[in-house]
Amino acid sequence: MRSAVVEWARELYEDLDFSAVHRWLNDNPGSKAAGYLPVYVPREILHACGFLPVGIHGGGDRLEIIRGDAFYQSYICHLPRSIIELAQSGRLDMLSAVLFPSTCDVIRNLSGIWKLLYPDVYVRYIDVPQVSDPETATTFYEAELRHVMRDLGEVSGHVPDDAELFQSIAVYNEMRTVVRELYATRRERPWDLPTEELYLLLRACEVVPVDEFIVQARRYLAAVDSDRRRPRDNSRVVVAGAFCEQPPLGLIKSIERAGCYVVDDDFVLGTRFLTADVSLAGDPVHALADAFVQTELRTSVLYEGDSLRKRRVMKERAEAAGAEGVIFAAPSFCDPALLDQPMLRKGAEAAGLPCIAFKYSENTGQFQQFREQAGTFADSLKLWNAGAE
Amino acid sequence: MAQKEILKDRSMILQKEMIARHFERLEQAPANHEPVVYTFVPGNLTELIRSFGALPVLPEINALQSGMRKLSGDYIAEAERAGHSEDVCAYVKCDIGMVKSGNIGPSGTKLPKPDLLLLSYTGCYTFMKWFELLREEYDCPAVFFHVPYQGDGKLEPEHREYMIRQLREQVIPALEKATGRAYDEEKLRENLRLSALAEDDLVAVLQSGKLKPSPIDGYFGTVYYVGPIFSAFRGTEEGVEYYRALREEVYARAAAGLGPIVPDGSLDDQRYRLVVEGPPSWTHFRDFWKMFTDEKAVVVASTYTKVGGTYDFGFRHNPDDPLGTLADYCSGCYTNLNLPSRIEMISRYIREYEADGFVINSIKSCNSFSAGQLMILREVEKRTGVPGAFIESDLVDPRYFSQANIKNRLESYFQMIESRRQGSGTGATVASDPLTSAAVA
Structure with a gap:
């Protein structure tokens, strides 16, 4: 059972032709698919408008970049050139709309490129509130979401009413619940739930209907419970910084095989951006905006108004996950991750958490150096803890 | 010596x-x-x-x-x-x-x-x-x-x-x-009133780049001109006085048919009129500028000089709407504009200032400017028919200024404009295929 679900997810992850999306479109005549970039968009709105939400994460290490390099200089991260490659090769032609959330200047400017390259596709840059006052923030974001929903309704031909949007919110609340269960299980028994498998499931969630993901994730959790494995003497680590451009699967495997249990991470962060369920009462758009503003998540793509909280972020994450150290794994040229890293690392080290840092690209092909670095780190954590006892 | x-x-x-x-x-x-x-x-x-x-x-x-x-x-x-x-x-x-x-x-x-x-x-x-x-x-x-x-x-x-x-x-x-x-x-209204006065004079200075010869350099010289209004002096009497004096100075040069003061004197003989996109390299500012003036190239307009406000498209601070005008101002700053708007601005500069070409100085460590500039290059060429050059450096990191490389690229670019000019006299045109131009750059 476990392997069947993992292979289902792996096939989706490896399929750069988005066959699952095409199948869904064929099975649902008249329906449309809409793409979104990292880190977070409220997929409930896409779902309620009748779209299949499709996460666009680039081609990883499985895509040769030919056209994409003509759009981006070497000192810009790998993700946008990979996404352009997917688009220019026709692999994203099935998308009727693409949403670009406020993640960084690169994704922001990519929204403009998309407008120019694909004038028939609905393109929207979704700004997010960055102010400390919750009421001002919610009012702003609510207006943004209403604007997007109105536009998307025109594209899909269906503007949802409140009841329909609440139905979508309820489904995504269930998705959040099951993702929380996956993370909790890994935190408690990382030997039973490898991050490689968790990651593949999260990636599958980006391209299949949400209810299909929920069914598969529940099957997987059941399989994990019935397929207990033996704990190893690994070190428990938080992997921070990989919230936008995703690391190649080989990098995640390398960290695990080097003797680390990843007990918290930022991978495919959009699935966990809202830390609590969205309210099913009142106005649904307001509820979505409020859930965003009230999220407990601390991420580099948002302003942290509380300097003390900033210093505590890694300590809190490590404590919650029972982690012994932090691996800062950031994509090369990633402004949010790399600008944040000195502050986060300072806070972590002040709390006595050992840290290492490295950079990757989604198409990194050599993992030996990461494996050696992570292995040495895992060993040092053991020695550190042995010395502390 | x-x-x-x-x-x-x-x-x-x-x-x-x-x-x-x-x-x-x-x-x-x-x-x-x-x-x-x-x-x-x-x-x-x-x-x-x-x-x-x-x-x-x-x-x-x-x-x-x-x-x-x-x-x-x-x-x-x-x-x-x-x-x-x-x-x-x-x-x-x-x-x-x-x-x-x-x-x-x-x-x-x-x-x-x-x-x-x-x-x-x-x-x-x-x-x-x-x-x-x-x-x-x-x-x-x-x-x-x-x-x-x-x-x-x-x-x-x-x-x-x-x-x-x-x-x-x-x-x-x-x-x-x-x-x-x-x-x-x-007090805020009074400051905004002073801002608008200075902005009028600044715009007059910026738009003098339309003259031939241009009495200003719209990039290297203008980063000095915008200094006070982009920093501490907007809304001050000092700022107003500075821009009044600057306008008089520039108008006097224009009346005398003179070009701007550049590293080697006055650039009166102007062979190439250019628009520049992107910030300059500050660590080698003078060397960089000289690469243009040695070729008798004058910049007639630029986008970087609009990061602190796009006054030349009509915006003025309005003392009658003090908070609303601050919102309007902030929203209109160059890097807050989307890529299509930036392309339109550059294309408009090329047409209105009768530029022979445009240069993109792509900054290694500035994604706000740099991400998308190769698209800008292609689109502006397509819309205007003038060739673009693409060079790379950094804001203040001296490790990323390759003098010989940039100079070679610019020299090739000026040769391309020159051959295009000669070609156009016989009806021929130099291919402005974006990738060809990018390769030249």
Whole structure:
């Protein structure tokens, strides 16, 4: 059972032709698919408008970049050139709309490129509130979401009413619940739930209907419970910084095989951006905006108004996950991750958490150096803890 | 051998004096109990800050001046030793390095600690993290002013309301608390009135680039011209006087048929008229400029000189709508415009200023500008039919200025324009295929 679900997810992850999306479109005549970039968009709105939400994460290490390099200089991260490659090769032609959330200047400017390259596709840059006052923030974001929903309704031909949007919110609340269960299980028994498998499931969630993901994730959790494995003497680590451009699967495997249990991470962060369920009462758009503003998540793509909280972020994450150290794994040229890293690392080290840092690209092909670095780190954590006892 | 005398405009001397006085006043600010507010150039709220009697400090200006004075390399090294990545904005690292090295400003005077960090989040993601980092260094209050991006190419009414609300409910109370003074709307209106006067004169200067010969250099020379209005002097009598004097100076040059003062004198014989996109390389500013003037190339308009406001498209600060006009101003700053708007602006400059070509100086550590510039190159060529050049350097990191490489590229580019001119006389055209041009660049 476990392997069947993992292979289902792996096939989706490896399929750069988005066959699952095409199948869904064929099975649902008249329906449309809409793409979104990292880190977070409220997929409930896409779902309620009748779209299949499709996460666009680039081609990883499985895509040769030919056209994409003509759009981006070497000192810009790998993700946008990979996404352009997917688009220019026709692999994203099935998308009727693409949403670009406020993640960084690169994704922001990519929204403009998309407008120019694909004038028939609905393109929207979704700004997010960055102010400390919750009421001002919610009012702003609510207006943004209403604007997007109105536009998307025109594209899909269906503007949802409140009841329909609440139905979508309820489904995504269930998705959040099951993702929380996956993370909790890994935190408690990382030997039973490898991050490689968790990651593949999260990636599958980006391209299949949400209810299909929920069914598969529940099957997987059941399989994990019935397929207990033996704990190893690994070190428990938080992997921070990989919230936008995703690391190649080989990098995640390398960290695990080097003797680390990843007990918290930022991978495919959009699935966990809202830390609590969205309210099913009142106005649904307001509820979505409020859930965003009230999220407990601390991420580099948002302003942290509380300097003390900033210093505590890694300590809190490590404590919650029972982690012994932090691996800062950031994509090369990633402004949010790399600008944040000195502050986060300072806070972590002040709390006595050992840290290492490295950079990757989604198409990194050599993992030996990461494996050696992570292995040495895992060993040092053991020695550190042995010395502390 | 006697050193060649460097010619300077009167306005440059005037500006130097203004800036020196400002930095001296900043140094004395703690002793004189004058509050200090750090903020950024794009979306700066100088009129509002000044209305509270506070003095603005602009970290990008300090960084670029450190670059021009050859200090930035050491500051960046200092920041990288402290854990900052080589991949991120060199302005940030220069500033952090300067703080860690004693916070001696570019003019040699000590910079005061901020009483408030006013984070005007306009068109650049890095700003957000920059002030989080400075807050760590100074342990001082910060207030966030979120300026929504013009993703659809216009300021949406709800975004304007959002900004006004933030000004009223967040920014003004934070300034009141930091300065101990109450908000004085009449004072703000007066400052805005002064801003508009200076803006009129600045626009007259900018638009003189349409003349032939151009009496200004719309990039290298104009980064000096915009200095006061992009920094501490918008909304001040000093600013008004400076721009009045500058306009008179430029008009006098135009009347005499003279070009701008450039590193080697007056550039009256102008062979190429160019538009430039992107910031300059400050560490090699003079060398970079000379690569243009050696070829008798004058820049007639540029986008970088609009990061602190796009006045030449009609915007003026409006004292009758003090908070609304600040929102309008912030939203319209160049880097807050989406890519199609930037392309339209460059294309318009090329047409209206009758440019022979355009040069994109792509900055390694500035995603706000650089991400998408190859698309800009292609689209502007397609729309205008003029060839573009693409060169690469950095803001203040001297490691990324390759003099020979940039010079070679520019020389090839000027040859291409030249052969295109000769070709056009016989009806032939030089291919302006984007990829060909990019390769030439």
